[in-house]
Amino acid sequence: EAGVAQSPRYKIIEKRQSVAFWCNPISGHATLYWYQQILGQGPKLLIQFQNNGVVDDSQLPKDRFSAERLKGVDSTLKIQPAKLEDSAVYLCASSFPGETQYFGPGTRLLVL
């Protein structure tokens, strides 16, 4: 089966600019997660969707980060405005509810 797809793979922006990442989950997976992985650390959950509803966004910096999954399939994560500390890999994962999470290749973001 096809895996989780993400784009772009790499992005370099200046601080205060905006950026958006896209994720297409494995077909049939109702649950979608966005994680932030800072270099040398484990992934940290930013937001979790169940279909098109938000289940957990407690660690999402809502003053600058937003995410949506309007039709319950693809999802977009946006940062506006970006800060230097947002430099990280943004991983999307999907699963059947409560089951094994499969990760996409990630988007590597560098904020200068």
Add this chain to the structure above:
Amino acid sequence: GENVEQHPSTLSVQEGDSAVIKCTYSDSASNYFPWYKQELGKRPQLIIDIRSNVGEKKDQRIAVTLNKTAKHFSLHITETQPEDSAVYFCAASRGPGGNTGKLIFGQGTTLQVKP
């Protein structure tokens, strides 16, 4: 809050030796414990997982043990090979029927297997 501590941060072994990585979790409601392997620049990939109703699980050279009373779990790799070199992450979640299935990850262990 929810936390997973992972040790050691780096581990170097000779090819053929065993490697053990240990994790401790804080949320007593956690009942699902996966281990992911992440090669440089690549996505985390699930290598083995265990649920709280099982004390040990084995898959060829890889095994995971769980001690719910002490709230810790370990990854054991036997007969290590150079291709086992990677960063390994443990994680914990409340799993099916729990809150969200959100994974809380450890800090990672960089395993180096020397030929």
